[in-house]
Amino acid sequence: MSREIGKVLGTADAQPLDFWIAVPAEEPLQLDDVVLVRRALADGQMVTLYGIVDILVARHEGARLESDVFLATDGVLPLTHAVKAHVTVTRVEPEIFVPPMPGEPVFKAAGEDRDKALFFDVMTKRFPLGLSRDGEPVHGNFEFLDGSRGAHVNISGISGVATKTTYATFLLYGIFHSKLLGAAAGNTHALIFNVKGEDLLFLDKPNNSLKADQEALYAKLGLQPGAFEDLAIYAPVRRETLEMVPDTGARTEGVTPFAWTVKQFCEERLLRFLFTEAEDDSSQLGSVVERVESRLAHEDVRGLDGFDDLVACIQRHLDDWAGSYASGTRSAFERRLLSAAARVGHLIRGHVDDAERNVINWRKAQVTVIDIHNLHDRAKRFVIGVVLKRMFEDKEKSGTSRPLAFVVLDELNKYAPREGWSPIKDVILDMAERGRSLGLILIGAEQTASQIERRVVANSSFRVVGRLDLAEAQQHEYAFLPGPSRARAGILKPGTVIVSQPEIPIPLLVQFPFPSWATRESEARAAVTAAGKDPFRKFRS
Amino acid sequence: MRLLLDPWPADYEAPIAFDAPESQPEVDVTVETGEWSAFPPGEAGRDTACCFVDGVRRVEARILADLDTGGFAHGLFGSLAAGYVRAAGCKAAFGDIRVARFLVMGNGALEGREFPLGSSTLSFAPCPAVLNTPEGVLAELQSRMRAAEAALAESMAGEGCVFVDGPSYRATSRFAVVGVIKRILNPYLGEPQFSLLGRLHKGERTPLFAITDKTYNRYSCYLRLSDPRALDHPLAGIVRIEIGAAVGVDAAKSLAGFAAAVLPSFASTAMRDPRAPQNLLPVGALEQEMRRRLGDSLLIRRAIEKELHEQRNR
Numbered sequence: 001m002s003r004e005i006g007k008v009l010g011t012a013d014a015q016p017l018d019f020w021i022a023v024p025a026e027e028p029l030q031l032d033d034v035v036l037v038r039r040a041l042a043d044g045q046m047v048t049l050y051g052i053v054d055i056l057v058a059r060h061e062g063a064r065l066e067s068d069v070f071l072a073t074d075g076v077l078p079l080t081h082a083v084k085a086h087v088t089v090t091r092v093e094p095e096i097f098v099p100p101m102p103g104e105p106v107f108k109a110a111g112e113d114r115d116k117a118l119f120f121d122v123m124t125k126r127f128p129l130g131l132s133r134d135g136e137p138v139h140g141n142f143e144f145l146d147g148s149r150g151a152h153v154n155i156s157g158i159s160g161v162a163t164k165t166t167y168a169t170f171l172l173y174g175i176f177h178s179k180l181l182g183a184a185a186g187n188t189h190a191l192i193f194n195v196k197g198e199d200l201l202f203l204d205k206p207n208n209s210l211k212a213d214q215e216a217l218y219a220k221l222g223l224q225p226g227a228f229e230d231l232a233i234y235a236p237v238r239r240e241t242l243e244m245v246p247d248t249g250a251r252t253e254g255v256t257p258f259a260w261t262v263k264q265f266c267e268e269r270l271l272r273f274l275f276t277e278a279e280d281d282s283s284q285l286g287s288v289v290e291r292v293e294s295r296l297a298h299e300d301v302r303g304l305d306g307f308d309d310l311v312a313c314i315q316r317h318l319d320d321w322a323g324s325y326a327s328g329t330r331s332a333f334e335r336r337l338l339s340a341a342a343r344v345g346h347l348i349r350g351h352v353d354d355a356e357r358n359v360i361n362w363r364k365a366q367v368t369v370i371d372i373h374n375l376h377d378r379a380k381r382f383v384i385g386v387v388l389k390r391m392f393e394d395k396e397k398s399g400t401s402r403p404l405a406f407v408v409l410d411e412l413n414k415y416a417p418r419e420g421w422s423p424i425k426d427v428i429l430d431m432a433e434r435g436r437s438l439g440l441i442l443i444g445a446e447q448t449a450s451q452i453e454r455r456v457v458a459n460s461s462f463r464v465v466g467r468l469d470l471a472e473a474q475q476h477e478y479a480f481l482p483g484p485s486r487a488r489a490g491i492l493k494p495g496t497v498i499v500s501q502p503e504i505p506i507p508l509l510v511q512f513p514f515p516s517w518a519t520r521e522s523e524a525r526a527a528v529t530a531a532g533k534d535p536f537r538k539f540r541s
Numbered sequence: 542m543r544l545l546l547d548p549w550p551a552d553y554e555a556p557i558a559f560d561a562p563e564s565q566p567e568v569d570v571t572v573e574t575g576e577w578s579a580f581p582p583g584e585a586g587r588d589t590a591c592c593f594v595d596g597v598r599r600v601e602a603r604i605l606a607d608l609d610t611g612g613f614a615h616g617l618f619g620s621l622a623a624g625y626v627r628a629a630g631c632k633a634a635f636g637d638i639r640v641a642r643f644l645v646m647g648n649g650a651l652e653g654r655e656f657p658l659g660s661s662t663l664s665f666a667p668c669p670a671v672l673n674t675p676e677g678v679l680a681e682l683q684s685r686m687r688a689a690e691a692a693l694a695e696s697m698a699g700e701g702c703v704f705v706d707g708p709s710y711r712a713t714s715r716f717a718v719v720g721v722i723k724r725i726l727n728p729y730l731g732e733p734q735f736s737l738l739g740r741l742h743k744g745e746r747t748p749l750f751a752i753t754d755k756t757y758n759r760y761s762c763y764l765r766l767s768d769p770r771a772l773d774h775p776l777a778g779i780v781r782i783e784i785g786a787a788v789g790v791d792a793a794k795s796l797a798g799f800a801a802a803v804l805p806s807f808a809s810t811a812m813r814d815p816r817a818p819q820n821l822l823p824v825g826a827l828e829q830e831m832r833r834r835l836g837d838s839l840l841i842r843r844a845i846e847k848e849l850h851e852q853r854n855r
Contacts, residue, residue: 062826062829062830064813065812065813068813071822072633073631074631075628075629075630075631075632075633076628076633076806076807076822076823077633077822077823077826078626078628078633078634078635078823078826078827078830079633079826080634080635103660
């Protein structure tokens with residue numbers, strides 16, 4: 001099965017953890033190919049070194065001057081081609097760290113050999129990460145995602161190449177649609193924040209643009225192409241209407257509007273999530289917010305009709321509740337409260353007919369999408385903060401890490417920035433640090449990992465990199481990428497990511513298939529007509 | 542007095558070294574034309590394959606043998622290689638490269654040696670030398686190399702035009718093989734014919750002249766590979782070619798014309814080869830490749846030392 005593709009070089013040092021191989025010029029060995037070499041020891045033991053090709057070099061042998069190449073192509077100077085490949089060792093079996101011997105044949109690993117090289121053979125629970133360059137499946141060890149040995153995924157990449165959220169949804173699709181979760185699949189939930197466009201509002205519709213060849217890719221990963229069947233979509237209520245109507249564009253059907261009542265706002269102490277600008281720790285503002293929050297929790301707010309009334313109520317009592325603070329701090333509080341009222345006020349209502357229905361319930365469906373893309377930044381923060389806090393408390397109360405709950409959040413740099421403190425950052429950090437034991441898995445994404453709170457990134461077992469700005473790729477946060485991978489991160493095509501996972505000492509380049517669920521209205525709408533559902537067919541004779 | 546440069550570095554033997562030979566062979570300068578003047582550069586189709594045959598030799602270690610019969614013999618462990626480059630169209634590639642090793646000894650001593658080096662075995666074949674002197678055993682190694690070159694050239698009959706370094710072509714008398722001589726040792730020509738050399742331009746050649754001596758009859762001419770700089774001696778950049786008389790004067794003319802047309806394009810430059818332009822580019826690359834194929838000299842020297850050391854214990 002495994003085929004010889006070259007021999008260990010003798011002109012460069014061969015080491016137990018990396019070595020060079022000479023490759024015949026006609027051999028189409030490429031980056032990311034998985035190889036193995038054996039070394040027989042004097043005592044009869046056979047050591048197998050598995051590795052991945054991460055550098056490939058071709059040159060003219062015998063040339064001494066740069067212009068020799070012209071003489072060679074003119075047919076005057078005889079030169080030979082030499083191709084060499086650098087291999088980073090991923091696994092040594094048994095663990096006897098000896099260098100491979102120059103001259104030993106190197107094989108391209110296939111089948112069981114490849115599984116061993118990439119540790120797939122010891123992954124008892126694995127989920128699909130995508131396909132390697134040569135079309136073979138690449139798995140992730142689920143134990144490093146479900147909290148048993150690690151948790152969380154962090155995805156970095158520039159925006160606009162449709163990679164980060166698509167890959168996050170692909171991971172969820174793989175987890176939910178492989179047999180991995182077994183009976184727990186029904187109780188496992190995912191919460192996705194739709195922060196940009198309406199891309200994620202059609203997850204339950206099959207994608208009509210899916211080409212036939214993509215189905216084969218899904219099959220290779222052991223998946224059936226399809227959509228997220230059990231989906232709940234929440235959108236903010238429309239401003240300036242008393243009726244509870246979701247504020248969405250392309251999709252209105254099946255969308256539940258969400259809002260909070262003033263009573264919920266006070267009882268659940270949500271005021272702090274209006275003050276989510278990153279603050280300096282020394283600021284007194286947080287303390288004023290806490291004081292007002294605790295007073296509101298005990299205040300009778302039944303008579304208040306909407307958020308403006310609540311603001312007026314707070315202003316009335318401010319001298320009483322927070323009299324001991326400097327007037328500057330109090331006016332800063334007031335200023336921020338008023339500006340928040342303008343942005344977030346419409347989400348907090350005096351009276352809602354069916355308050356329970358309009359509250360976001362992440363346990364209602366397998367996958368819940370919360371659309372916040374057309375809210376102001378401040379309101380986005382408020383919604384994310386409140387929902388995550390609620391989710392965190394729910395999980396804490398349940399006291400068990402199963403069933404798992406996944407949270408997909410893009411633009412982490414806004415919510416968990418490296419500098420400063422904010423209540424949302426607090427929740428996200430808590431999730432990154434304690435979520436593992438609570439079964440709360442964060443799939444976070446951002447353009448630049450260098451601007452994210454270090455602990456959020458550090459706690460992620462899976463690090464995923466899409467196309468990166470080359471300057472960003474040089475930041476320390478990407479130290480897990482070897483030099484050649486960093487350079488490649490600058491030219492990754494959509495649908496291609498580099499994934500690092502704890503067990504494999506080298507990040508792998510994977511391609512993931514085109515989404516089989518609709519990512520925009522056109523992909524969803526056409527599916528209906530393509531299926532032959534002609535609304536006028538009754539009128540034809 | 543005017544001083545002019547001989548462009549080869551001083552560590553090489555001089556390219557122009559007039560030796561007074563003991564017997565001057567008979568030279569006929571009228572075989573091609575009655576008028577002694579330069580032939581202009583010709584056109585040659587690049588599709589005709591040009592093969593360049595060359596050899597290298599290396600003394601791995603000099604030895605002295607104590608003979609069982611008394612007395613001693615001079616000898617050496619020597620390696621040699623013969624190979625060729627085939628250039629046709631836009632492709633130049635190494636052809637067959639043959640490596641041989643000999644234990645050359647004078648005084649009638651005849652013995653081979655075989656010993657391991659790493660995972661391979663070094664095998665020095667027995668080879669008697671006529672003269673029992675250090676120069677004599679070296680000359681034997683040299684003649685073995687010439688023989689290997691000739692055998693290789695002969696095996697390539699029919700391969701376009703075959704150029705052989707030095708006089709080795711003589712052993713292949715039946716074939717159309719051109720010998721290329723880099724150094725001018727015997728001018729063969731007297732005045733006024735010889736002075737034409739200094740006036741040759743790149744690609745031009747002298748008319749053929751016939752050399753008749755006791756050992757070998759051949760046709761020869763001088764041709765210029767590249768124009769000398771103003772400070773170089775006018776004889777710099779000139780090679781002499783030889784063609785066996787057996788091929789006939791017409792075949793010799795066409796071979797000489799072809800050589801004058803193609804060889805300047807294979808001429809080396811000073812930055813690529815110290816013996817530029819006479820050491821042709823394919824030949825320089827071939828020498829480098831053949832030396833590589835001879836193996837690492839230090840390792841072989843060590844292996845020989847080990848072998849000689851262990852022989853005392855046997």
